[in-house]
Amino acid sequence: MLKGISNILFENRFYIAFYFSVVSHITIIIYSFNNSDSVYQRVLCGPSWIYALEDEKQLSFEMSLGKNNGESGAESSTEDPNEGEEEGEGEGKEGFSKGKYKGSQWEELVQNLEGTSNLRKQFRNDYDQINENSGVADSYIKRHRDFEDIIIKDVLPTLKNIRDPFKVDIESAEDNLFLHKERNRIIEEFRKGEESTQPITMKLSKEGDLPPRSPLSMPKEDRTKYLDRTLKQKKEKQLDEFISKFMGYDPNKGDLNLFVRDLYYENLQRLAYPFSNDMSYFAIDYFQENLNKEDFLRQMMAALSSQLGTNTGTEILFTIENIYYIQGKALEQYFRVREYLKHSTPEQKQTLRYETLRQVEAKSKKLLLEKKITNVIEAEEAYAKKRLDILDTLIKNTPNHYRERDGLFEKAKLLWEFGQWKQDPKLQSDALKYFYKIPKVPKNGDFLNQNAFDSIELLLREAGDPIDVSSLSEQTKNQIEYILRTRLEEAMTKKKQREDRLLWPKNK
Numbered sequence: 001m002l003k004g005i006s007n008i009l010f011e012n013r014f015y016i017a018f019y020f021s022v023v024s025h026i027t028i029i030i031y032s033f034n035n036s037d038s039v040y041q042r043v044l045c046g047p048s049w050i051y052a053l054e055d056e057k058q059l060s061f062e063m064s065l066g067k068n069n070g071e072s073g074a075e076s077s078t079e080d081p082n083e084g085e086e087e088g089e090g091e092g093k094e095g096f097s098k099g100k101y102k103g104s105q106w107e108e109l110v111q112n113l114e115g116t117s118n119l120r121k122q123f124r125n126d127y128d129q130i131n132e133n134s135g136v137a138d139s140y141i142k143r144h145r146d147f148e149d150i151i152i153k154d155v156l157p158t159l160k161n162i163r164d165p166f167k168v169d170i171e172s173a174e175d176n177l178f179l180h181k182e183r184n185r186i187i188e189e190f191r192k193g194e195e196s197t198q199p200i201t202m203k204l205s206k207e208g209d210l211p212p213r214s215p216l217s218m219p220k221e222d223r224t225k226y227l228d229r230t231l232k233q234k235k236e237k238q239l240d241e242f243i244s245k246f247m248g249y250d251p252n253k254g255d256l257n258l259f260v261r262d263l264y265y266e267n268l269q270r271l272a273y274p275f276s277n278d279m280s281y282f283a284i285d286y287f288q289e290n291l292n293k294e295d296f297l298r299q300m301m302a303a304l305s306s307q308l309g310t311n312t313g314t315e316i317l318f319t320i321e322n323i324y325y326i327q328g329k330a331l332e333q334y335f336r337v338r339e340y341l342k343h344s345t346p347e348q349k350q351t352l353r354y355e356t357l358r359q360v361e362a363k364s365k366k367l368l369l370e371k372k373i374t375n376v377i378e379a380e381e382a383y384a385k386k387r388l389d390i391l392d393t394l395i396k397n398t399p400n401h402y403r404e405r406d407g408l409f410e411k412a413k414l415l416w417e418f419g420q421w422k423q424d425p426k427l428q429s430d431a432l433k434y435f436y437k438i439p440k441v442p443k444n445g446d447f448l449n450q451n452a453f454d455s456i457e458l459l460l461r462e463a464g465d466p467i468d469v470s471s472l473s474e475q476t477k478n479q480i481e482y483i484l485r486t487r488l489e490e491a492m493t494k495k496k497q498r499e500d501r502l503l504w505p506k507n508k
Contacts, residue, residue: 096190106186109152113190116148123352134275140504141275145288147356152187155287155360156334157294158327159367162382166389170308173301180298215254216246223259227267231502235268235292239299247303251312252399260312264319268292269326270503271496279340280353283333287360290330293323309397311445317394318403321387321410328383335376337361384418403445408434409453413484419469420481428469428477435460452487456480 098110130141161169218226230238242263249256272285300316307313337357348354373379391411398404412434419427438453447453459476466472472480500506 096193098190101186106183109183109186110190112152113187116151119148119151119355120352123355124350125352129276129278131275131277134273136273136275137500137504137506139506140273143504145284146291147284147352149291150284150287150356151359151363153291154294155290156327156330156364157297158324158383158386159331159364159371159373162371162373162386166386166393169301170305173298173305177298177302180294213248213250216249216256216259218255218259220258223255223262227262228502231267236295238263238267239292239296243299243303251307251310257311257315260315261318264296264322266495266498268296269322271492271499278348279336280348280351280357283337283340283357284353286330286333290326293327297323308393309399311399311402314394314398314402314407314445317390317397318406318410321390321394324383324387324390328379328387331373331379331383332376334361334364335379380418380421384414387414401442401444403447404441405438405443405447405453406445406449408438408441409447409449412438413449416480416484425469429467432460432467432469436465449487452483455483 098114101107101110125147127142161172230241233241242259246256246259251257270289272282272289274282276282297320300320304313304316304320307316338361341354341358341361344354368374371382373382388411391407391414395404395407395411398407412431415427415431415434419425419429419431435453435456439457459479460466463472463476469477
């Protein structure tokens with residue numbers, strides 16, 4: 001038997017030798033590649049975990065947060081952030097290579113950064129024509145204002161997509177956020193004079209691989225303490241910190257939805273105060289307060305793509321609708337600015353306020369023409385239609401009727417006011433239909449417009465619950481208009497008192 005095996009091995013010795021030679025060479029090649037010191041090494045027949053990457057789906061979105069230069073709170077320095085910094089010859093600031101952006105979509109941004117570097121040295125930033133009886137604290141009047149960012153960033157971030165369906169806005173939100181963060185990265189690098197900022201990342205992971213989310217437990221008292229403590233921080237910093245700490249909690253259970261609401265309405269949405277007959281002061285402050293709307297809008301729109309259909313998603317939609325309302329008012333300021341610029345005196349043209357408003361007006365002129373918005377009337381109509389689209393999205397997607405009554409009330413209010421503005425009774429009749437729907441909706445979540453609705457419901461009941469607005473007397477229509485106009489007076493008074501106490505204390 002052994003002799004037979006020996007004969008077989010002898011007869012096939014060449015095949016066996018060839019087999020062992022091939023196996024040996026393959027083993028050596030694999031070992032050489034897998035143990036290469038090069039950073040560009042390849043891994044052949046690598047560990048099994050590398051193949052799992054091929055199965056990952058882009059289902060869940062996680063934002064990688066970084067620092068953004070932007071609107072400042074009360075703690076911001078009143079000194080010029082660009083003072084003492086010189087441009088490097090041919091390359092912008094020292095350490096910043098502007099050449100690589102030539103011909104790209106960021107070329108104009110870099111040019112604007114260069115153009116505003118010495119803005120505060122070229123124009124006066126004085127305080128004249130101040131109304132001493134305005135009741136506005138001196139700490140507010142002389143606060144730091146981000147003139148450079150008002151020019152460079154976007155005080156009207158909603159304008160680019162104002163004519164698009166809101167569904168399209170949601171679909172493009174992640175791409176818009178990436179561009180927003182990339183722009184902020186370039187701004188930060190330019191102002192630091194170095195290119196050391198971490199690259200923007202958009203981490204995507206498979207939904208099924210994420211750990212289960214726990215409910216956030218944070219009662220109103222604790223939320224208030226947190227918001228009071230962070231109120232003076234830059235709004236971008238507040239938002240970044242909030243998203244990194246809290247947006248990972250369950251969007252339906254617990255207090256995350258209420259915290260999102262409080263963050264926006266108590267900290268990120270602030271009041272602008274008139275204190276001079278010179279309208280440029282108020283216009284600058286209104287644009288200043290709109291700077292944070294861009295960052296919040298981009299961040300929360302991206303979050304909405306995964307939060308739609310949750311309680312938190314509903315609260316996000318309420319805040320976005322409010323942003324569009326405020327952006328419409330900012331556009332009204334824009335058209336007032338146009339008239340101001342036309343009639344400014346030579347002395348006013350030397351001020352930092354005038355130059356800032358001039359550049360904002362010039363920057364937005366072309367986009368407004370593209371969107372066919374040439375006056376306040378066209379702006380009001382475009383923004384009203386967009387807000388109706390947002391509210392329809394909210395009403396359609398809110399889970400288990402969560403705050404649906406507030407959604408219906410806001411839509412009825414918008415239709416009533418828009419109809420009154422356009423002198424269109426059909427729109428106001430449509431508003432009545434939505435008012436009548438509210439009692440039929442199951443109660444779930446807060447109804448923040450309860451008191452205003454109760455008053456309107458009583459007026460309509462006394463009038464016989466008419467379907468056509470023409471059946472209402474002028475007195476009743478005026479009363480409804482007054483209720484809608486003053487419904488937030490108490491909340492705004494409390495908001496002003498809080499901001500005066502924490503942000504703008506008066507000198508004793």
